[in-house]
Amino acid sequence: MISIVCVYNNKEILNKFLLRSLKNQSVEFELILMDNTESKFKSAAEALNKGGEKAKGNYLLFVHQDIDLLSDEWLANCESILNSLENFAIAGVAGRTKEVPTTLTNIFDGIPPEPAGTQIKIPTKVLTLDECLVLIPSQIFRKIKFDEEVCDNWHLYTVDYSLVAKKNGYDVYVIPLHLYHRSSGFSFSDDYYITLKKLLKKHRNLKIILTTMGDWVTFIPLNIQIKHPGLKKYFI
Numbered sequence: 001m002i003s004i005v006c007v008y009n010n011k012e013i014l015n016k017f018l019l020r021s022l023k024n025q026s027v028e029f030e031l032i033l034m035d036n037t038e039s040k041f042k043s044a045a046e047a048l049n050k051g052g053e054k055a056k057g058n059y060l061l062f063v064h065q066d067i068d069l070l071s072d073e074w075l076a077n078c079e080s081i082l083n084s085l086e087n088f089a090i091a092g093v094a095g096r097t098k099e100v101p102t103t104l105t106n107i108f109d110g111i112p113p114e115p116a117g118t119q120i121k122i123p124t125k126v127l128t129l130d131e132c133l134v135l136i137p138s139q140i141f142r143k144i145k146f147d148e149e150v151c152d153n154w155h156l157y158t159v160d161y162s163l164v165a166k167k168n169g170y171d172v173y174v175i176p177l178h179l180y181h182r183s184s185g186f187s188f189s190d191d192y193y194i195t196l197k198k199l200l201k202k203h204r205n206l207k208i209i210l211t212t213m214g215d216w217v218t219f220i221p222l223n224i225q226i227k228h229p230g231l232k233k234y235f236i
Contacts, residue, residue, distance in 0.1 A: 001027075002075055002135070003057030007034040007047035008065040017182060021069040027076045030057050044131070045146035045157045052141050060141050062158075063133045066182035074177060081175050082135060085123060089144065089170030090161055092134040093177060095126035096210035103130070103212045104174045109181040117212075120176045128162040129172060130212040131155075132181050144168070150198045153191040159211050163203050197222045208235065 004022070008014040014033075022031065032054050034047045041047035048062050059082055071077070082091060094105035094117065103117030104124055110116075144164060151157035162172045196216065203209060204218045216225060217235045225232055 001029060001057040002059045002061050002079060003030040003032060003052075003055035003138075004061045004063060005032045005034065005048055005051035005055060006063050006065055007036050007041060007044060007051065009036045009039075010065060011037065013182070014065040017066045017068045017180075018063060021067070021074070024072045025069075025075045026073050027079065029075055030055060043148060043152045043157075044154045045148040045151045048157070049145050049148065052136075052145070055138065055141075058138055060136045060138060061133065062136070064131070064181070064183070067133055068180040068182075070179050074179070078135070078175065078177055081123060081177070082137075085171075085173060087169075087171050088137070088173050089140045089165035089168070090129060090134055090136050090158065091123070091173040091175050092129035092132075092158065093175065093179060094130035094132060094212055095124075095162075095172065095174040096128050096212055096215075097124070097126040098208075098210065105130070105212075106176055106178045107132070107181050108178070109183065111182070113180055116181070120174060123173045123175050126162075126172055126174050127166070127210050128159045128212075129174070131158045132183075133179070134158050134161075135175075136161075140165075140170070147202075150202050151195055153195055155189075155192045155195045156199055156211070159209070160199055160202070163206070163209070193222065193226070 032051045034051045105117040106119050107116040146157045200218045
């Protein structure tokens with residue numbers, strides 16, 4: 001069984017997208033909603049860790065409120081794919097790998113819907129995952145939680161989780177399932193860069209960190225990379 005954990009701040013969007021797409025799923029699931037309409041939680045990591053600790057399923061699905069799964073068989077197909085994977089700590093629907101210069105994903109996003117990246121047909125190993133939807137086996141989540149100190153706002157928590165998982169010898173996958181994401185995903189706020197700076201420091205043993213929002217090198221100060229984005233092409 002899959003336990004679905006969603007932290008939400010807009011009930012109308014939650015009902016219109018995620019909850020509507022869950023209404024007629026063909027398999028049983030557990031739904032854990034974390035109400036943040038009054039800004040109770042200071043970060044996604046905090047909210048999702050608390051939600052994940054309540055979960056009873058074999059897999060924990062952490063998902064944004066504005067996701068439409070597009071199929072009543074989505075959870076069943078997802079569980080079947082996850083059962084076929086070996087040695088994975090986290091899987092998602094969008095991610096980055098060195099072998100492909102764009103995001104690997106079968107997501108359609110935005111208004112009107114458009115493909116969000118390079119589509120895949122089979123589960124594919126990647127370096128990092130986007131935050132919109134990820135799945136973690138319950139036995140892995142008991143060992144590795146989202147980092148509430150480094151990711152103390154609403155950004156990059158699954159990028160960090162992916163890197164920690166790989167450091168511990170696990171694999172990270174993008175799975176070939178279609179869905180719709182209302183948001184286009186791009187949000188370069190001050191908080192994003194604050195977390196990114198801490199992330200680059202935490203994983204400074206790596207030369208490069210690839211994300212669905214851009215690629216970053218750990219040995220050049222972040223402010224220089226932001227001011228001179230063309231500089232990174234010589235290292236990535």
